[in-house]
Amino acid sequence: MEMILNTMRMVDHDQAREHSLGDEKSLEEHLPIGILNPKDFKKLNLTRSLHLTVSNKNGQIIVGIKEDEGVPQGTILMPVSIWANQLTSFEKNEIIYKNITVNVEASRDPITSFNQIINSIKSN
């Protein structure tokens, strides 16, 4: 399903805190997460045990799911992090953090790990 991705900073999903105080495990618990409206959750036939594959022309990641009625339908929220950065882009020297078109699907694959992303950056 095509959706709009907005990245934002959230106190419970804060990369600075996880980097300062946590380890890779806590990063992977708190940051790779997509927050959806419950109606979109139903449309995508999701269950709590599933994950989300979020992709666009810039990249693809697998993240966990959270429901929130405050999120408008058709929008997926993600905390600013190394995971959301796989989908962000830039145009004319400015980074685009909001209103990014992405494709969202249910997935049974495991959440993309921190090391997978770091290795993809290193190996380029």
Next chain:
Amino acid sequence: MKRIPCTGCSLLCDDIIVRSDGLFIDEVIGACLKGKERFDQLSSSNRILSPMIKKNGVLEKCSWEDALEKTSEIIKSSSKPLLYGFSNVSCEAQLKGIELAKVVDGFIDSNSSICQGKVLNIAKNTGITLTTITEIINKADLIVLWGANAAESIPRLLNKILFSRGKFRMTGREIRTLIIIDPVKVASFNVMGVRDIALQIQPNKDLELIRVLKEECCVADSISSEGVAGLDRDDLKRLILNLSEAENGVIFIGQGVLRPQSESNLVGELLELVQMINTKQEKGRISLIMMGGHFNMAGFDHVALSTCGKNGGLQFDKHQLIDTDDNIVSKIDNEDFGCSIIVGTDPISHLPLSLSQKLATKPIIVVDNKKSATTSIADIVLPSAITGIEVPGTAYRLDQVPIELKTILNPPSNIPSDEELLTKIIDKINKS
């Protein structure tokens, strides 16, 4: 017990009480989650306590002499060093960063260039009416959060500006109207009262709203009966009434408003709207505050402006500042750098993948007090003391007011401050 300013975010709360014996911090009173996290960094397992150099793909501890020697070697063998970050360090360290860029003919930019610095650049054409937190506490009767989730990004902001009781008015929250314009029902919506206005705008429709408000400023009753951007006509009428009749109104601009200029000049049109309202205003004015998150993001703009006449994107050649339109994004995208010196920030966690990959192709030197995604791909990691706890300095609050930061403890293992460390690098380069 000591009262100190907190460097957890750009609000730099100056009412945090810390109890310490000089060796450890026993108690922190009054800090929010972000502030507490800053103090917790002191003893965190992710704290960097020793310099490290990458050997066979793995970072290994080394002596300061070896680390500085290798740092100097990398910088001197690189034709175009790139310096980036500087929003989580003191103004004194920012000044040293600019000096280093000058010595090595490098390019220096701060996080501000992809955040609030964009507003300052646009304001060069339109002008901007700013205000201070003290002015808001004492006099504000209207507070607008536009694309700004204050409750989560600057947790004590609403506590200070919305619920406080001002010196020059005998009233507080009861005369303050809060308006939130955001496509997401963020945590800040939870503090709204009956007189407040919650405007959950449709995603990416802010420009439509601003244009309708500008039109309404010129011709009354120009709003169509269907409303605009998913907002009700009556709510829009209340919004324009509040904006045009506030005695002291303030709009907090968040990341939600900072769209790429190529997409739309949203900030420019918002600044024009504020000017139009202020021209029409008979009894008051609307001001703006930019909600940069890092504790001294505003500082780099001030330091760069006062020393070089430009708030960011400083390119040096033959030890002189030269004119350039480049910013951190264009420099990395064009791979126009030989190595990078990252100070107090984590670009791998906030730049798009394609830029991170390009940054990783050249040697990376990181100056920071904690591990991050960037340290995990760095070639050299140099630890620094925590500013505002272990070393003093100056920082600019989000309302552009300078605050003196204090020190409570000595840094462990004689770790230098960012300023001292950058001075050592400059000395090493000058001597070798």
